[in-house]
């Protein structure tokens with residue numbers, strides 16, 4: 001059984017966003033596996049770096065979708081994104097001398113809990129705004145990978 005198992009209860013109703021959430025979940029599962037099997041710190045760091053990149057890309061794409069659909073709580077949602085990114089960055093480089101990724105169980109559990117709660121409680125709120133709105137498709141598919149990252 002995976003650490004986080006994606007199922008329909010986590011779907012926000014936008015396939016490309018669901019796909020990105022699945023990638024994020026896969027990455028957290030890898031992080032969990034690496035920390036639980038006491039892989040070398042550099043391995044954990046590499047996975048965490050990938051996660052931070054995926055999160056950054058995903059958040060910006062999601063914000064574009066919300067902006068394109070006129071989602072009213074965009075600012076509040078963005079603040080939650082920034083807070084999580086700040087947490088990840090603080091844990092990635094807690095000091096200049098020593099990079100110590102969140103290799104402990106508490107940190108990985110926190111990441112899991114935040115992600116699942118955020119998808120269920122926050123991301124799902126913008127789903128009704130996407131509907132058949134063509135602006136969503138435009139916003140999602142016309143976003144070049146290189147523009148926002």
Ligand SMILES: [Fe+2]
Pocket residue numbers: 059062077081118122123
């Ligand atoms: Fe979000």
Ligand SMILES: [Fe+2]
Pocket residue numbers: 021058062119123
């Ligand atoms: Fe999301």
